[in-house]
Amino acid sequence: MEYFLELVFSGLTRGSIYALIALGYTMVYGIxxxxxxxxxxxxxxxxxxxxxxxxxxxxxxxxxxxxxxLASVAAIIWSAAYGFTVERLAYRPLRGAPRLSxxxxxxxxxxxxxxxxxxxxTPNFLPFPALIPDLPFLNRFTSMVGTTDLAILLVTAxxxxxxxxxxxxxxxxxxxxxxxxxxxxxxxVGVNVDTVISVTFITGSSLAAIGGVLIASHIGxxxxxxxxxxGIKAFTAAVLGGIGSIPGAVLGSFxxxxxxxxxxxxxxxxxxxxxxxxxxxxxLIFRPAxxxxxxxxxxx
Amino acid sequence: MDVITLKDCRKALIAALWFMxxxxxxxxxxVNTTENLVIWRWHNLLYVGVAAGSASLLTxxxxxxxxxxxxxxxxxxxxxxxxxxxxxxxxxxxxxxVLAAGALFFLIFPLLFSTYQVNIMTTALMYVVLGLGxxxxxxxxxxxxxxxxxxxxxxxYTYALLNMHFGVGFWVALPLGGIMxxxxxxLLGFPVLRLRGDxxxxxxxxxxxxxxxxxKNWAEFSQGPGGISNISRPGFFGMEMSMATTLNYQxxxxxxxxxxxxxxxxRLQNSRIGRALFALREDEIACQAMGIDKTTIKLxxxxxxxxxxxxxxxxxxxxxxxxxPDSFTFLESAMILCIVVLGGMGxxxxxxxxxxxxxxxxxxxxxxxxxxxxxxxxxxxxxxVFRPQGIVANIRRSYHKKDSAP
Numbered sequence: 001m002e003y004f005l006e007l008v009f010s011g012l013t014r015g016s017i018y019a020l021i022a023l024g025y026t027m028v029y030g031i032x033x034x035x036x037x038x039x040x041x042x043x044x045x046x047x048x049x050x051x052x053x054x055x056x057x058x059x060x061x062x063x064x065x066x067x068x069x070l071a072s073v074a075a076i077i078w079s080a081a082y083g084f085t086v087e088r089l090a091y092r093p094l095r096g097a098p099r100l101s102x103x104x105x106x107x108x109x110x111x112x113x114x115x116x117x118x119x120x121x122t123p124n125f126l127p128f129p130a131l132i133p134d135l136p137f138l139n140r141f142t143s144m145v146g147t148t149d150l151a152i153l154l155v156t157a158x159x160x161x162x163x164x165x166x167x168x169x170x171x172x173x174x175x176x177x178x179x180x181x182x183x184x185x186x187x188x189v190g191v192n193v194d195t196v197i198s199v200t201f202i203t204g205s206s207l208a209a210i211g212g213v214l215i216a217s218h219i220g221x222x223x224x225x226x227x228x229x230x231g232i233k234a235f236t237a238a239v240l241g242g243i244g245s246i247p248g249a250v251l252g253s254f255x256x257x258x259x260x261x262x263x264x265x266x267x268x269x270x271x272x273x274x275x276x277x278x279x280x281x282x283x284l285i286f287r288p289a290x291x292x293x294x295x296x297x298x299x300x
Numbered sequence: 301m302d303v304i305t306l307k308d309c310r311k312a313l314i315a316a317l318w319f320m321x322x323x324x325x326x327x328x329x330x331v332n333t334t335e336n337l338v339i340w341r342w343h344n345l346l347y348v349g350v351a352a353g354s355a356s357l358l359t360x361x362x363x364x365x366x367x368x369x370x371x372x373x374x375x376x377x378x379x380x381x382x383x384x385x386x387x388x389x390x391x392x393x394x395x396x397x398v399l400a401a402g403a404l405f406f407l408i409f410p411l412l413f414s415t416y417q418v419n420i421m422t423t424a425l426m427y428v429v430l431g432l433g434x435x436x437x438x439x440x441x442x443x444x445x446x447x448x449x450x451x452x453x454x455x456x457y458t459y460a461l462l463n464m465h466f467g468v469g470f471w472v473a474l475p476l477g478g479i480m481x482x483x484x485x486x487l488l489g490f491p492v493l494r495l496r497g498d499x500x501x502x503x504x505x506x507x508x509x510x511x512x513x514x515x516k517n518w519a520e521f522s523q524g525p526g527g528i529s530n531i532s533r534p535g536f537f538g539m540e541m542s543m544a545t546t547l548n549y550q551x552x553x554x555x556x557x558x559x560x561x562x563x564x565x566x567r568l569q570n571s572r573i574g575r576a577l578f579a580l581r582e583d584e585i586a587c588q589a590m591g592i593d594k595t596t597i598k599l600x601x602x603x604x605x606x607x608x609x610x611x612x613x614x615x616x617x618x619x620x621x622x623x624x625p626d627s628f629t630f631l632e633s634a635m636i637l638c639i640v641v642l643g644g645m646g647x648x649x650x651x652x653x654x655x656x657x658x659x660x661x662x663x664x665x666x667x668x669x670x671x672x673x674x675x676x677x678x679x680x681x682x683x684x685v686f687r688p689q690g691i692v693a694n695i696r697r698s699y700h701k702k703d704s705a706p
Contacts, residue, residue: 099498100442
């Protein structure tokens with residue numbers, strides 16, 4: 001029973017991280033209908049920025065909570081900046097081009113960013129500092145759930161609520177929903193579509209950066225390649241829940257996280273990634289619109 | 301109208317400052333977490349600033365000239381624009397000698413160059429086959445396949461395993477490898493081809509990773525990451541051959557393979573299937589309305605593309621006499637995609653040129669080999685933004701009305 005609960009918590013933690021990344025995929029897809037392959041790399045850049053800033057601040061002897069906050073803020077700022085730049089350089093010129101073009105451009109961007117970080121930093125794994133302090137009163141439960149796991153769940157929940165509020169109640173959120181329903185129509189009624197798309201990329205990238213900082217302090221090491229697999233899996237989660245749907249992305253992420261956790265716990269850990277991909281293929285065969293998505297009929 | 305306006309300069313300055321800010325943590329600071337050392341590399345900031353500024357300026361100038369040219373053209377009579385390649389191929393006086401010279405060069409290549417060069421050229425030619433195969437899927441049918449290398453792996457392992465367990469020779473394994481890859485193509489294609497293009501991309505990517513993971517982890521089947529060695533090289537009626545002769549023989553074998561591929565694909569493009577594939581790429585709905593069975597034709601494209609990857613895989617296993625999973629990573633798929641995109645999607649000549657550039661150039665620019673993948677990534681983006689049709693644009697067969705109509 002304890003093992004089972006341990007797997008549940010580990011699945012929920014995984015799910016939270018996938019959710020933070022999957023939201024970026026699903027928001028971008030909802031608005032411009034593009035699979036942003038470089039999104040996993042944005043998450044990796046967030047983790048790297050946090051690592052670098054944390055190490056530098058650590059040298060100046062700042063206290064741990066200050067380092068944690070400053071490193072996270074830096075990760076968010078730079079990830080958002082990269083997300084914004086990627087959209088401007090690689091996707092905006094291709095609006096209205098054939099469907100394949102932005103997709104190939106996105107893959108190119110992903111390969112470029114991976115190799116850029118590898119060359120600028122290191123091809124090896126870097127140990128990530130334990131930024132989230134251990135809380136002693138949790139020791140009773142530590143066999144099942146660590147402080148980091150709890151922090152991940154908590155932060156994810158807060159971020160989700162904030163995001164929902166933003167999309168539901170702010171002016172920008174309204175503009176985003178309008179753009180995702182019909183870009184031309186939104187443009188005609190005075191929504192600045194370019195700004196909305198940029199804001200979407202910035203929001204998605206910030207969420208990915210938060211995910212990057214959390215998972216890096218959970219696992220304890222990062223390298224330039226972590227974004228690739230995490231990106232594919234988060235995309236799987238987004239498709240699972242129904243791409244374009246925000247609650248869908250969260251639900252899909254938790255389903256994927258739990259599936260992976262149980263599969264690795266009870267079957268075999270060598271094939272961890274195979275389960276995720278098999279789940280993706282199965283979902284696409286039996287329910288292509290995803291769990292919460294609606295099947296759309298293409299009209300001419 | 302000036303070539304450079306003040307506005308362009310301001311834009312370049314903003315671009316320079318923005319990229320300096322953007323690359324600051326990753327390019328300037330380098331941390332050594334084990335010894336808690338920080339290295340500051342301020343010079344990188346200068347490089348980035350200069351590069352970003354000049355890139356922005358160049359783009360502005362280029363765009364300005366382009367706009368001016370278009371403005372001038374508007375006042376002139378309407379000229380039908382014929383691309384350079386089209387003019388080249390429509391004029392047999394020019395194109396035939398050039399093509400013949402090219403063919404002759406490839407034929408006598410082993411006589412002119414060392415075995416090392418021949419070996420590199422063989423590799424490049426294998427990528428030509430792979431590129432042409434992927435071209436059927438991506439260029440002709442417009443289906444983005446990101447796990448193409450999985451079929452290459454299927455071909456290579458088919459031969460490696462058959463040879464290891466049953467001592468099957470190259471010539472028997474060659475068609476078997478192709479068939480196996482085609483079967484895998486159909487197996488993968490069946491569930492996913494009903495879906496939209498972007499889903500296909502990600503599922504094929506996942507499929508490629510699954511094949512790689514299985515090859516790595518299922519040691520009883522594939523010998524794991526260590527790979528399979530001592531695979532027989534291709535034979536020629538049981539003749540004993542020295543090392544140099546073997547290399548030359550493999551070279552000509554690959555040439556034959558390339559020629560076969562070109563022949564088949566050329567015939568395919570003008571066939572009923574080929575035209576159906578073009579129709580599919582242009583507009584799925586219109587294509588269905590014309591009575592083409594979407595699923596069947598997509599499966600055909602997928603299986604055909606996979607077949608060439610399988611054949612190239614057998615050739616690869618025979619050439620190296622060794623296979624291991626590391627030869628079949630996603631980066632390999634990305635490189636083949638890059639070949640097709642650079643050369644020109646759907647264009648045979650383009651893909652050949654693309655493969656030769658992308659494989660041979662890094663071989664001779666060893667000093668920059670670290671930057672190879674970086675350049676590939678950038679190349680994909682740049683090609684899509686500035687020249688989506690590739691180096692050599694595809695020429696569609698067209699019919700003209702004769703001047704002397706009865």
